[in-house]
Amino acid sequence: METLYQYGWNNFFEEYRTTTEKTGFDTARVTYIKGFKYGLITRDGEKESELSGKLLFGSENENLPKVGDWVFYLDYGDIGYIVDVLPRKNALTRKNPGTENELQVLAANIDYALIVQGLDRDFNIMRLDRYITQILACGITPVVVLNKADLVTDTSLYLSEVNKLGRNCAVYFCSTYADIGIAELREQALEPNKTCILIGSSGVGKSSLLNALTGNSVHETDSLSDATGKGKHTTTSRELIRLENGSLIIDTPGMREFGVAFSEDDQSGSLFPTIGELAEKCRFADCMHINETGCAVLEALANETIDEKVYTSYLKLTREQKHFSTTLEEKKRLGKQMGKMIREADEYRKKYKY
Numbered sequence: 001m002e003t004l005y006q007y008g009w010n011n012f013f014e015e016y017r018t019t020t021e022k023t024g025f026d027t028a029r030v031t032y033i034k035g036f037k038y039g040l041i042t043r044d045g046e047k048e049s050e051l052s053g054k055l056l057f058g059s060e061n062e063n064l065p066k067v068g069d070w071v072f073y074l075d076y077g078d079i080g081y082i083v084d085v086l087p088r089k090n091a092l093t094r095k096n097p098g099t100e101n102e103l104q105v106l107a108a109n110i111d112y113a114l115i116v117q118g119l120d121r122d123f124n125i126m127r128l129d130r131y132i133t134q135i136l137a138c139g140i141t142p143v144v145v146l147n148k149a150d151l152v153t154d155t156s157l158y159l160s161e162v163n164k165l166g167r168n169c170a171v172y173f174c175s176t177y178a179d180i181g182i183a184e185l186r187e188q189a190l191e192p193n194k195t196c197i198l199i200g201s202s203g204v205g206k207s208s209l210l211n212a213l214t215g216n217s218v219h220e221t222d223s224l225s226d227a228t229g230k231g232k233h234t235t236t237s238r239e240l241i242r243l244e245n246g247s248l249i250i251d252t253p254g255m256r257e258f259g260v261a262f263s264e265d266d267q268s269g270s271l272f273p274t275i276g277e278l279a280e281k282c283r284f285a286d287c288m289h290i291n292e293t294g295c296a297v298l299e300a301l302a303n304e305t306i307d308e309k310v311y312t313s314y315l316k317l318t319r320e321q322k323h324f325s326t327t328l329e330e331k332k333r334l335g336k337q338m339g340k341m342i343r344e345a346d347e348y349r350k351k352y353k354y
């Protein structure tokens with residue numbers, strides 16, 4: 001079990017294992033997925049595996065194993081067969097790009113998400129707020145990493161922009177080129193046996209950071225010297241690795257979209273603390289903070305006690321959330337109707353035997 005604990009196994013999973021009758025199966029953690037192959041870290045080391053037919057054909061995509069998941073598997077010597085996924089402590093999700101109401105699970109059982117932005121044209125405060133909101137909704141602690149600090153002379157401007165969001169998350173300025181902030185990140189943000197994930201747009205330096213953190217080149221990075229743009233080492237799959245200090249880290253491919261996908265219940269003050277706090281002082285309990293009289297949010301906006309971006313981001317994200325959950329409900333409702341029709345047709349067929 002020693003190895004498993006080193007890879008993040010804890011009482012949460014141990015309790016489940018001991019209370020479930022899965023005798024004959026071992027547990028392991030998914031470290032990568034390449035096509036039909038699942039990389040596992042088992043008590044005896046690495047083992048490449050596949051999904052059992054039951055799991056492959058009997059599960060919704062979001063319930064299939066993802067990087068970071070703990071699974072039950074059968075050992076067949078050369079290969080393992082994954083038979084089940086243990087309950088997740090949490091999962092990093094987003095709206096599946098190109099869909100209206102599909103959830104995409106990016107990785108499971110995550111303690112920290114390092115949101116990486118580059119201090120070049122990539123820096124975008126609204127996008128940062130979007131990432132933070134969705135990550136909090138997933139029950140994951142967000143950490144802000146502003147990379148390429150070598151490109152700017154004054155980082156304090158960026159820090160005050162981030163602080164205006166009122167998010168209270170740790171902010172690190174890093175440069176893999178100038179070796180700025182890497183040691184702090186390693187020592188303060190990464191904990192032994194805890195899992196963190198690097199996320200952000202393509203080219204912000206996630207893999208470069210991972211390499212700097214490990215001190216060696218585990219992940220190839222895009223090279224600036226390649227003027228043709230060919231042979232870029234953009235990351236194409238997620239992979240969990242263990243660093244020397246015992247922390248676990250997942251590198252991911254850059255994301256173009258990070259659509260929010262959380263439920264209405266999560267939309268309370270905890271996801272938008274600045275707005276939530278003000279909302280308590282609005283005249284109407286159901287105030288939408290759009291044009292109501294006696295709205296404390298609009299008042300704060302008018303006298304500039306809150307930043308306009310905080311408000312704009314709140315409106316944008318809650319609208320998106322609303323759209324996501326209403327289309328999801330609609331889909332479920334239609335699904336139920338469809339199910340009912342099929343059942344009725346079946347009964348009708350049985351009754352009249354045709």
Ligand SMILES: Nc1nc2c(ncn2[C@@H]2O[C@H](COP(=O)(O)OP(=O)(O)OP(=O)(O)O)[C@@H](O)[C@H]2O)c(=O)[nH]1
Pocket residue numbers: 147148149150151174175176177178200201202203204205206207208209220221222223224233234235236252253254255
């Ligand atoms: N100026 C500057 N450039 C950097 C720094 N770190 C990385 N880069 C450059 O940024 C580019 C992208 O780096 P990667 O580490 O591959 O970026 P990534 O986020 O992993 O990209 P994807 O895998 O496509 O998501 C490369 O050309 C790096 O050399 C930095 O600290 N400063």
Ligand SMILES: [Mg+2]
Pocket residue numbers: 206207208221233234235251252253254
């Ligand atoms: Mg990369």
Ligand SMILES: [Zn+2]
Pocket residue numbers: 279282283287288289290292294295296297298
């Ligand atoms: Zn209001």
